Amino acid sequence: STQSRRKVKNISQNFKMQSRICTVAIPQFSRNLIRAFSKSANKMAPIKVGDKLPSIDLFEDSPANKINTGDLTSNKKVIIFAVPGAFTPGCSKTHLPGFVSNADSLKSDQGVNEIVCVSVNDPFVMSAWGKEHNTAGKVRMLADPSGLFVKSLELTIDLPPLGGLRAKRFSMVVENGEVKELNVEPDGTGLSCSLANNIGKH
Numbered sequence: 001s002t003q004s005r006r007k008v009k010n011i012s013q014n015f016k017m018q019s020r021i022c023t024v025a026i027p028q029f030s031r032n033l034i035r036a037f038s039k040s041a042n043k044m045a046p047i048k049v050g051d052k053l054p055s056i057d058l059f060e061d062s063p064a065n066k067i068n069t070g071d072l073t074s075n076k077k078v079i080i081f082a083v084p085g086a087f088t089p090g091c092s093k094t095h096l097p098g099f100v101s102n103a104d105s106l107k108s109d110q111g112v113n114e115i116v117c118v119s120v121n122d123p124f125v126m127s128a129w130g131k132e133h134n135t136a137g138k139v140r141m142l143a144d145p146s147g148l149f150v151k152s153l154e155l156t157i158d159l160p161p162l163g164g165l166r167a168k169r170f171s172m173v174v175e176n177g178e179v180k181e182l183n184v185e186p187d188g189t190g191l192s193c194s195l196a197n198n199i200g201k202h
Contacts, residue, residue: 046154051179054152058142059123067142069149073174076113079106079199080174082150082167084159086121086129090191095169096133098196103138110200112173115139120147120166157188170194 047053055070072078081099083091099106099115106112115138119126123143130141150156150167159166168188173181181200183193192198 046184047179047182049179049182053174053177053179054149056144056149056152058118058144058149059126060140060142061127062123063145065123067140070177072114072116073177075176077111077173077175079112079115079171080118081116081171081194081196082118082155082169084119084157084166084169084189085162086119086125088162090169090189091119092129092133094191095195096129096135096139100133100135100138102196102199106196106199116142118142118144118149118167120144120150120163155184159189171196171199173199 053069053073055068057066057068058072059065060067069080079099081095083095085091096117099117103115106115117126117130117135117139121129121143122145126141126143130136130139135141144150144167147156147165147167151165155168155170157166157168158164168184169190170182170184171194172179172183183198185192185194
């Protein structure tokens with residue numbers, strides 16, 4: 001009968017529609033799954049010797065004065081050392097003063113063009129800290145206010161008493177944008193391998 005033929009036709013159309021939904025949905029699910037696994041697998045690992053230094057804006061003296069790390073290290077040999085926080089005891093008594101006192105010898109004996117101190121602080125704090133330690137002409141004090149630079153290196157540490165995300169304590173030698181030496185403190189805050197007198201010994 002006509003009614004029976006219509007029922008059969010409707011069932012057939014519904015089946016085809018469900019089939020189309022399945023063929024569209026399953027590949028889409030697979031693509032999403034592949035993307036998720038790929039994203040997880042490609043999660044950035046900490047920077048290592050031989051890697052190119054990420055190009056990130058840091059700040060010197062004020063938010064208006066941007067210093068790009070790519071430009072900073074282009075065709076130069078630069079020491080970059082990072083501290084968990086400006087004015088903190090270990091950073092103020094040992095880490096920063098060590099680079100200030102060794103700046104001339106590092107530049108003359110090892111061919112270093114610039115020495116840079118980085119911290120997750122604002123540029124005004126970094127500037128004031130630098131003045132307290134007479135860093136002018138020896139060590140440039142660059143601020144990483146949002147931690148973008150140290151995040152890009154995967155060298156961050158969570159220190160709630162200091163405000164949360166901070167830089168692990170490290171030092172590196174960068175030549176023409178490439179990391180040639182990297183010294184990261186095992187616990188992120190200690191004062192051993194990243195000190196000025198260890199540059200060039202690894």
